[in-house]
Each structure stands twice: as structure tokens, then as C-alpha cells.
Amino acid sequence: MEHAHLRLDRPSAPTAKLEAFLSAHTSETPFVAIDLDIVAERYHALAEALPQADVFYAVKANPARPILDLLVAAGSKFDVASRHEVQMVLDAGAEPSRISFGNTIKKARDIAWAYEQGVRLFAFDAEEELSKLTEHAPGATVFCRVLCDGSGADWPLSRKFGCEPEEAARLVVLAARAGHPVGVSFHVGSQQRDLTAWDRALAEVAYVADALHDGGHRLAVINVGGGFPGRYQEAMPPIAAYGQAISQALADRMPTYVDNPVLVIAEPGRYLVADAGVLQTEVVLVSRKSELDERRWVYLDCGKFGGLAETMDEAIRYRMRTPHDGGIDGPVTLAGPTCDSADVLYEKTDYRLPLALTSGDRVELLSCGAYTTTYSAVGFNGFAPLREHFV
Amino acid sequence: MEHAHLRLDRPSAPTAKLEAFLSAHTSETPFVAIDLDIVAERYHALAEALPQADVFYAVKANPARPILDLLVAAGSKFDVASRHEVQMVLDAGAEPSRISFGNTIKKARDIAWAYEQGVRLFAFDAEEELSKLTEHAPGATVFCRVLCDGSGADWPLSRKFGCEPEEAARLVVLAARAGHPVGVSFHVGSQQRDLTAWDRALAEVAYVADALHDGGHRLAVINVGGGFPGRYQEAMPPIAAYGQAISQALADRMPTYVDNPVLVIAEPGRYLVADAGVLQTEVVLVSRKSELDERRWVYLDCGKFGGLAETMDEAIRYRMRTPHDGGIDGPVTLAGPTCDSADVLYEKTDYRLPLALTSGDRVELLSCGAYTTTYSAVGFNGFAPLREHFV
Numbered sequence: 001m002e003h004a005h006l007r008l009d010r011p012s013a014p015t016a017k018l019e020a021f022l023s024a025h026t027s028e029t030p031f032v033a034i035d036l037d038i039v040a041e042r043y044h045a046l047a048e049a050l051p052q053a054d055v056f057y058a059v060k061a062n063p064a065r066p067i068l069d070l071l072v073a074a075g076s077k078f079d080v081a082s083r084h085e086v087q088m089v090l091d092a093g094a095e096p097s098r099i100s101f102g103n104t105i106k107k108a109r110d111i112a113w114a115y116e117q118g119v120r121l122f123a124f125d126a127e128e129e130l131s132k133l134t135e136h137a138p139g140a141t142v143f144c145r146v147l148c149d150g151s152g153a154d155w156p157l158s159r160k161f162g163c164e165p166e167e168a169a170r171l172v173v174l175a176a177r178a179g180h181p182v183g184v185s186f187h188v189g190s191q192q193r194d195l196t197a198w199d200r201a202l203a204e205v206a207y208v209a210d211a212l213h214d215g216g217h218r219l220a221v222i223n224v225g226g227g228f229p230g231r232y233q234e235a236m237p238p239i240a241a242y243g244q245a246i247s248q249a250l251a252d253r254m255p256t257y258v259d260n261p262v263l264v265i266a267e268p269g270r271y272l273v274a275d276a277g278v279l280q281t282e283v284v285l286v287s288r289k290s291e292l293d294e295r296r297w298v299y300l301d302c303g304k305f306g307g308l309a310e311t312m313d314e315a316i317r318y319r320m321r322t323p324h325d326g327g328i329d330g331p332v333t334l335a336g337p338t339c340d341s342a343d344v345l346y347e348k349t350d351y352r353l354p355l356a357l358t359s360g361d362r363v364e365l366l367s368c369g370a371y372t373t374t375y376s377a378v379g380f381n382g383f384a385p386l387r388e389h390f391v
Numbered sequence: 392m393e394h395a396h397l398r399l400d401r402p403s404a405p406t407a408k409l410e411a412f413l414s415a416h417t418s419e420t421p422f423v424a425i426d427l428d429i430v431a432e433r434y435h436a437l438a439e440a441l442p443q444a445d446v447f448y449a450v451k452a453n454p455a456r457p458i459l460d461l462l463v464a465a466g467s468k469f470d471v472a473s474r475h476e477v478q479m480v481l482d483a484g485a486e487p488s489r490i491s492f493g494n495t496i497k498k499a500r501d502i503a504w505a506y507e508q509g510v511r512l513f514a515f516d517a518e519e520e521l522s523k524l525t526e527h528a529p530g531a532t533v534f535c536r537v538l539c540d541g542s543g544a545d546w547p548l549s550r551k552f553g554c555e556p557e558e559a560a561r562l563v564v565l566a567a568r569a570g571h572p573v574g575v576s577f578h579v580g581s582q583q584r585d586l587t588a589w590d591r592a593l594a595e596v597a598y599v600a601d602a603l604h605d606g607g608h609r610l611a612v613i614n615v616g617g618g619f620p621g622r623y624q625e626a627m628p629p630i631a632a633y634g635q636a637i638s639q640a641l642a643d644r645m646p647t648y649v650d651n652p653v654l655v656i657a658e659p660g661r662y663l664v665a666d667a668g669v670l671q672t673e674v675v676l677v678s679r680k681s682e683l684d685e686r687r688w689v690y691l692d693c694g695k696f697g698g699l700a701e702t703m704d705e706a707i708r709y710r711m712r713t714p715h716d717g718g719i720d721g722p723v724t725l726a727g728p729t730c731d732s733a734d735v736l737y738e739k740t741d742y743r744l745p746l747a748l749t750s751g752d753r754v755e756l757l758s759c760g761a762y763t764t765t766y767s768a769v770g771f772n773g774f775a776p777l778r779e780h781f782v
Contacts, residue, residue, distance in 0.1 A: 060730055060772045081730040084773035103730050103772070105676050105690045108750065126678030126688075128750060147680065158732045160688070164681040189732075285496050287517030289538065290555040297517075297551070299496045305700070305766065312703075312733060337496050339451055339472040341549045342703060359499065359519060375696065378769045378776040381451045381494070382475035385769040 008235035014278050014366065021391045022280055022364065029282040029362065030302035031387040034062075034369050036070050038276035042239075043074050046228065046268055049243030052250070053266040056100050058226055059085045061269030061370040062277075066390045068092035071272075079267045083110040086119060096120070100223075102185075102267065104129060104145055104161055112136040121221075123185060125163045130171055134178040141263075142175050143183035143221045144168045146204045152197050153189025153227065154234075154315055162186065165204045169211035176217035183221020183263070184208045190270060191316070192227030193236055195245035201225075202253035209255060219258050222250070223265040230274025230367045233317040233349075239271070270370040277369025279307070279318075279386075283361040284337050295331045298353060300363060303336010303343040307386035308365075309375040311345040318365040324354035338381040399626035405669050405757065412782045413671055413755065420673040421693035422778040423759050425453075427461050429667035430760075433630075434465050437619065437659055440634030443641070447491050449617055449660030450476045452761040457781045458664060459483035470658045474501040477510060487511070491614075493576075493658065495520060495536055495552055503527040512612075514576060516554045521562055525569040532654075533566050534574035534612045535559045537595045543588050544580025544618065545625075545706055553577065556595045560602035567608035574612020574654070575599045581661060582707070583618030584627055586636035592616075593644035600646060610649050613641070614656040621665025621758045624708040624740075630662070661761040668760025670698070670709075670777075674752045675728050686722045689744060691754060694727010694734040698777035699756075700766035702736040709756040715745035729772040 014022070018035045027033075047055055056079040057071050063085060069092050071078070078089045079102040089099055096118030101111070104125040111122065115137040122137055124130050125145040133142050147162035163171070168184065175182045184205045188197035202224075209219045224246055229236040250264070285299040302308055310316035329352040336343040357363075376386040405413070409426045418424075438446055447470040448462050454476060460483050462469070469480045470493040480490055487509030492502070495516040502513065506528040513528055515521050516536040524533050538553035554562070559575065566573045575596045579588035593615075600610045615637055620627040641655070676690040693699055701707035720743040727734040748754075767777040 058730075063770070063773065080773070082728075082773035084770075084775070088773065103728075105726075105728050107673070107675055107692070126676060128678060129676055132750070158735050158738070159680060160726050160732045160735055161730075162680075163678070167679075167681045170682065282498070284498055285517060285520055287519060287554070288558075289550060289553075290558045291561065301498070309696070309768075335496075335551050337473075337494075339449075339494050339552075341551045344549050344551055347549070359523070374769060374771045376769050377700075378765060378767050379454070379475075380765045382454065382471070382473035382479065384475070 009231065009238045012231070017391050018278055021389065022278060025362065027387070027389060029280050030306060031389055032277045032279045032307070032368050032372055033389045033391055034064070034067070034273070034277045035391050036066060036276065039067055039070055039272055040074060042272045042275070043071060043076055045239050046266065046271060049239045050246060050266055052247065053224065053264040056265050056267050057272055058267050058269030059089060060374070062273045063088055063374060064388055064390070065092060067273060083113055086114050086117060090117060100265065106132065108132045108136055115140065124171070125161060127171060127174070130175055130178070134180070139179055141181040141183065141220055143185045143223050144171050144175065144208070145185045145187070146201070146208060148186045148188055148197070148201045150189035152192055152194025154191035154193070165207050168208045172208055172212050173215045173217065176212060176215065181220040182212065182217065183219060183223060185223030185225060185265070187225035188227040190227060191229050191232070193229070193234070195237060195241060197227070198224060198246045199249035199253065202249045206253045206255055209258060213255065213257055219262060221263045221265060223267065226267045226269055226271070228268045228271030230270045230370060232367055233319060274367045274370035277367065277372070279365040279368035279372060281363050281365065283357060283359050283363055286358055295333060297335060298332045298357060299335050299337060301337050302386065303338055303345060305338055305340065305343055305377040305380040306336060306383055307372040307376040308336065308345055310371050314346055314349045317346070317349050318367060320351070320353070321364040321366065322354055322357055323361055324356040327354040327356050329354045337383065340381070400622065400629045403622070408782050409669055412780065413669060416753065418778070418780060420671050420753065421697060422780055423668045423670045423698070423763055424780045424782055425455070425458070425664070425668045425760050426782050427457060427667065430458055430461055430663055431465060433663045433666070434462060434467055436630050437657065437662060440630045441637060441657055443638065444615065444655040444657040447656050447658050448663055449658045450480060451765070452660030453664045454479055454765060455779055456483060474504055477505050477508060481508060491656065497523065499523045499527055506531065515562070516552060518562060518565070521566055525571070530570055532572040532574065532611055534576045534614050535562050535566065535599070536576045536578070537592070537599060539577045539579055539588070539592045541580035543583055543585025545582035545584070556598050559599045563599055563603050564606045564608065567603060567606065572611040573603065573608065574610060574614060576614030576616060576656070578616035579618040581618060582620050582623070584620070584625070586628060586632060588618070589615060589637045590640035590644065593640045597644045597646055600649060604646065604648055610653060612654045612656060614658065617658045617660055617662070619659045619662030621661045621761060623758055624710060665758045665761035668758065668763070670756040670759035670763060672754050672756065674748060674750050674754055677749055686724060688726060689723045689748060690726050690728060692728050693777065694729055694736060696729055696731065696734055696768040696771040697727060697774055698763040698767040699727065699736055701762050705737055705740045708737070708740050709758060711742070711744070712755040712757065713745055713748055714752055715747040718745040718747050720745045728774065731772070
């Protein structure tokens with residue numbers, strides 16, 4: 001559901017600093033160049049838009065050390081997916097109290113290790129996981145993830161994370177009885193364009209909170225997840241509109257018995273880093289499958305296994321620039337450089353690129369700072385992982 | 392189209408050597424363990440089944456040095472996808488004359504570099520690529536890839552590689568005029584179960600050969616590609632049946648004017664290495680989304696971004712073993728350990744696993760020697776790339 005009356009954020013061009021780096025053409029392609037100033041600006045914009053929440057950066061979006069350093073200094077907290085991500089955040093100088101182990105799928109020994117390091121905030125969505133937490137992280141704050149429908153989101157949400165609200169209600173009571181301060185979390189789906197999604201999810205949270213209240217326990221955490229957008233092909237609502245919608249939903253849905261202070265958590269990943277990055281790639285080949293085909297195939301030196309995994313099902317549609325923009329264009333299918341026939345980026349989405357485009361030209365994909373470098377394959381077809389530069 | 396009258400190969404169990412390594416449980420999961428004896432056995436089996444062809448191992452299937460060393464010693468030739476794969480094969484001691492640069496998408500500077508190393512066999516499927524070859528690899532043998540329909544194959548074949556036969560006919564004549572010995576190639580799709588696919592493709596090759604003949608040129612290479620199977624859930628024809636079908640199709644379809652000796656190339660990847668490997672993984676969590684759900688979710692420590700990329704669209708369906716096999720089982724959805732909701736392995740395929748399965752159990756995926764280790768992400772969610780051991 002789109003909000004036609006909402007002012008939409010129009011995509012902006014990369015910063016002057018980024019443009020200078022990109023036009024130098026001194027770095028071998030493919031690479032992502034990141035402007036750290038944009039990361040800082042986004043962190044503060046979200047903190048301002050949602051003042052009642054603590055911002056936990058979803059490290060998986062881009063765990064590069066310069067980004068972690070910047071966010072540690074800015075006062076951010078961190079949502080981590082694995083033992084190694086805990087270590088990276090600690091190495092960047094954050095206290096363990098600023099870490100949430102947000103993956104609902106954790107080995108018992110990784111929970112124990114994180115707890116030893118001082119981590120005291122953990123996600124779960126199943127009884128088996130709660131048992132591991134009670135055994136290996138006694139007394140830690142735990143939050144149960146409820147399933148969300150995810151409609152309105154661009155990146156597919158499966159039923160992989162979370163449990164049904166009835167099951168969550170049962171589990172949070174078990175957790176409270178086992179001595180954990182407890183909370184509830186959800187995720188409305190990545191690149192969420194429907195601002196009412198949070199209201200629907202918070203209605204589920206209220207249902208779970210009721211069960212907790214009925215059992216005589218207190219709700220300690222509400223985790224409103226991520227879903228804050230990067231700027232791809234489609235215009236999206238501005239961050240202030242997200243803040244307003246979530247604040248309003250919290251006010252509307254939270255029962256009056258919910259004690260303050262409740263820790264409200266927001267977990268932006270994409271929003272903080274996507275627009276900070278530009279991916280520069282080289283055209284390796286432009287071809288037609290038959291002489292009269294109108295549609296050309298454009299093969300880039302970065303593909304689905306080289307960092308552009310989010311083109312899966314053409315879910316994320318990056319904006320592109322070429323040296324010939326403004327010239328006559330025509331329809332294209334875009335693909336990566338590997339011998340894998342699944343390494344096609346865009347086939348159904350209507351991309352058009354200049355007819356003058358040829359091998360050796362540099363093409364830029366905008367808003368590539370999130371979910372690119374670490375998705376990159378370790379060496380598929382002998383191609384090196386995606387490089388990253390900071391400006 | 393299946394051949395009901397054909398004897399099908401039933402999957403075999405891992406070798407005693409592999410079993411001993413796996414049961415030791417001394418290596419941290421996830422990992423792939425490879426029995427090199429199986430690779431050697433498969434190389435010889437294919438060479439015997441298709442005696443008129445030179446075997447070019449598709450390095451991308453698994454470029455590990457012990458595999459390359461073994462195949463160099465066995466006399467194999469090599470199909471490579473990139474400059475780095477050329478280097479790996481040369482490092483393993485193969486002469487450059489044993490290398491085919493089979494990727495139709497190559498940078499001009501990579502062609503020039505490979506030519507300098509002595510590589511004299513290159514693929515192409517477009518006029519722009521042919522121009523690069525004529526400029527940077529003068530006089531080298533080049534083969535043009537024609538599009539194939541790919542029906543009967545388990546791994547999706549897009550239109551990414553190859554051109555229409557009419558276009559191929561035009562391009563091979565151009566290539567011959569530019570001084571290249573020329574050939575034709577095709578690929579019937581990975582894990583091809585329909586043995587008539589080669590006959591259909593070779594009819595296209597004959598069409599292109601006719602154009603070449605009409606222009607007064609000789610056909611120097613016929614590349615029958617890959618498609619030879621690994622042993623996953625479905626039984627497949629034995630390799631001898633592939634050899635017979637291809638030999639018969641060559642005899643039926645090649646015009647009598649085709650001079651001998653024509654270099655016949657086969658490019659097995661999966662067939663040589665898939666069944667040589669077992670992937671051992673640990674169960675991280677078993678859960679139900681609601682208390683009464685019959686279907687459980689089983690989360691493994693290896694997922695779609697950790698080496699099991701070929702589960703994309705559930706195309707490749709691995710056989711699995713657990714420590715509780717034989718006990719009562721129930722339906723499961725299988726997923727990987729990352730916080731990515733797209734990291735689900737099997738949701739639609741009817742997998743059933745024992746009810747006794749729990750966190751910490753080791754689960755084994757069979758025939759994981761191909762297209763796993765190098766597909767693995769460099770560090771997505773902080774998880775290390777898939778390890779590999781050789782026995």
C-alpha cells in the first residue's frame with residue numbers, strides 16, 4: 001500500500017568527494033567506494049526521527065572497520081548476527097553492553113562465548129533456543145521475534161524468522177519464569193515502503209505483551225527492527241515519515257500498563273550505509289543474440305556472485321550511470337561475468353542503457369553500500385571478492 | 392524426457408576413507424571432505440565412455456589445488472572461466488596448450504595476457520568478443536557458442552551464453568576470414584537427464600558447419616560441453632549412456648564433409664567432483680513456528696551464502712544423512728544460519744528428517760564436491776567461507 005499523499009524522497013547524486021574518487025579511475029574494478037560522511041549523517045537523521053529508540057546498527061549490512069569505528073564514536077549500538085560480528089564490534093571499541101545478538105539461530109557455544117564477553121541482549125523465536133539462552137546466558141535480557149507478514153517490502157521475507165504470536169506469548173512467559181527480562185521483536189521486511197506495517201506488527205506485540213502482563217511479568221524491550229530504505233529505482237518516504245509512523249503506532253498500540261522505561265530498539269542496516277556507496281564496474285561485453293535483436297546483453301565485471309546478490313529475483317533495482325547517459329538508449333538485459341547461467345542481474349526489469357555503451361566503459365551502480373561486499377563469493381570462477389574503498 | 396528403458400545409476404554411499412574422516416568429528420563444521428580417488432575414477436570413466444573427445448575439466452566446479460594436481464597428472468585438459476583460473480592451472484603444471492578459455496565474456500587485457508602465456512583456444516558468442524580475440528589472440532582457435540534450449544536440465548539455463556544459430560553461422564565465417572581456425576560449442580545445461588539433448592544441439596552445430604563449409608572453411612572444433620550428472624535425489628543415467636548418446640549424435644549429425652581430425656571437446660565439471668565430496672554441517676536449531684505445526688524448521692550452520700548456492704530455486708536437491716536415520720521422521724523446511732530471510736534451502740521440496748534431530752547433531756549432505764566452496768560468501772553475517780579437506 002503506497003501513501004500517495006506522502007512527499008517522497010527523490011534520489012540524490014553521490015557527494016563531490018565520491019565523484020572525485022570515482023572519476024579518477026585509478027582503482028581496479030569492480031569496487032565499492034563509500035563516503036563515511038553519509039553514514040554519519042544517516043545515523044543522526046534516524047536518531048532524530050525516532051528519538052525514543054536506541055539505534056542498533058545491523059552490522060551484517062556492511063561490517064567494514066571504518067564504518068564500525070565511526071558508529072562506535074557516534075554512540076551507536078550494534079545488532080550482530082554471529083560470534084565473529086560480536087568480535088568485530090568489540091575490536092572497534094564498543095562495550096559489550098552496546099551489543100544485541102539479534103540472530104535467532106545461534107550455537108550454544110557461541111551464546112556462552114558472547115555472554116562471557118559481557119553481551120546481555122539476545123534474540124530467540126523457539127523453545128529450543130530459549131533453553132540454550134537460559135543455560136548459557138542466565139539472567140540476560142531476551143526478546144522473542146514474532147512473525148510479520150512483510151507485505152510492502154522489496155526484499156523477500158520468508159517465514160524463516162519469528163514464530164506465531166500465540167507461540168511467542170507462550171515463550172515470553174517461559175522466559176520470564178526462567179529469570180530473563182523479556183521483550184518482543186519483529187521485522188517488517190527490508191526496504192519497507194508501507195508505513196502502516198509497523199502498526200500491524202505492533203498490534204501483535206501488544207498481544208504478546210498482554211500474555212506477559214497476565215502472567216505478572218513486565219515487558220522490558222520492544223524491538224521495531226529495520227526496514228528503513230535505501231534509494232534504489234523507486235522513490236521512498238523520507239525518514240521523518242518512518243519516525244512519525246512508528247511513534248504513532250507505539251502510542252496507539254502499547255497497552256497503558258507497559259512500564260516505562262521500555263528499551264525501544266531500532267535496527268537500521270541498509271538505511272545507514274546503502275546510499276553511502278557507489279559500485280564501479282566495467283563493461284566486459286555488449287552483444288545481441290541475433291543480428292536484429294533490439295535488446296542487447298550487457299555483461300559487467302560484477303555479478304550476482306560478486307556482490308550483487310540482492311538482484312536475486314530482481315528484488316533490489318539499483319540506479320545506474322554510464323559515460324554515455326543522455327545519448328540514445330535501448331533495452332538491455334544485464335548479467336555478470338561468470339560462466340554461471342544464473343548470474344543474470346536484470347532480465348525482467350525494464351533497464352535501458354545508451355546504444356554507445358561498449359566494452360571497457362565504466363558503469364556505476366548507486367546506493368551499493370549495503371549487502372554487497374560480504375555477500376561476494378570467495379572466488380567463484382576465479383574472480384576476486386568485491387573490493388571496498390573509503391573516502 | 393526420461394528414458395524409461397534406461398538402467399539408472401543408483402546413488403552410492405561415500406567411500407570408507409571418507410566415512411572414517413567424517414566420523415572422526417575432529418574438524419569444525421561446516422566443511423566439505425573430498426575423496427580424490429573418486430575424482431580420478433570419474434576422469435577415467437568419462438574418457439572411456441567418450442573416447443573420441445578430449446576431456447577439459449571445468450575448473451570452476453572446484454579449483455582446489457589437489458584436484459588440479461591430480462588431473463594434470465592424469466592427462467586432463469582444462470576449461471577455465473577467468474584469468475585467475477588460467478593462472479591456477481599453469482601453477483599446477485599444465486602446459487598452456489591444455490587450456491581452453493571457455494568464458495564467452497572476457498576483458499581484452501585478460502585475452503592478451505592469456506595469449507601471452509600460450510593459451511590458444513578461446514570461446515566467443517558475439518561480434519564484439521570476436522574482434523577482441525582477433526586483435527589480442529591472432530591466429531588462435533576460437534569456437535562460437537550456440538544457444539541451446541536446455542530442457543531436461545536441473546540447473547537453470549538462461550539465454551546468457553550463446554547466440555542464435557543464424558548469428559553463429561555469420562560469426563564463424565567472420566572468424567575464419569580473420570585467420571582463426573574455428574569451431575562450434577554448446578552446453579545442454581547442467582545435470583542434464585535427457586540424453587537426446589545432444590542430438591538436438593548437434594543439429595544446430597551442423598547448421599553452423601554448413602555455413603562454414605559453404606564459405607570454403609573447415610570446422611576445427613566441436614565442443615559438446617558439459618551436463619554430465621552428479622548423484623543427487625534423482626537417479627540419473629550411467630555415464631556410458633551419455634557416451635553412447637553423444638557418439639551416436641555425432642555420427643548422425645556431422646556432415647560427411649567435416650574433415651578429420653576434428654578436436655572434440657567435453658567439459659565435465661560436476662561429474663568429476665560432485666560425488667567425491669561430502670558436506671558436514673551442524674544443526675543449530677530445530678523449531679516449530681507454532682506449537683502444533685507438524686512441519687519443523689531445521690537450521691544448519693551452512694546455507695545459501697555459505698556454499699549451498701545451488702539450492703537456489705531448489706534446483707539441486709542434495710541427499711542427506713543424520714545420526715538418527717531410521718527413526719520416525721517428519722516434514723521439514725531447511726534453512727541456513729544467516730539473518731537473511733532468503734537463506735532458506737528447501738521449502739517446497741519434500742524433505743523429511745528424524746523427529747529426534749536436535750541442535751548439535753551433525754547432518755551430512757552428499758555429492759557436495761562441486762559448486763560449493765567457491766560459491767561461498769567471503770564473510771556474510773560474519774560466517775567464514777566453507778572449508779575443504781582432502782582424504
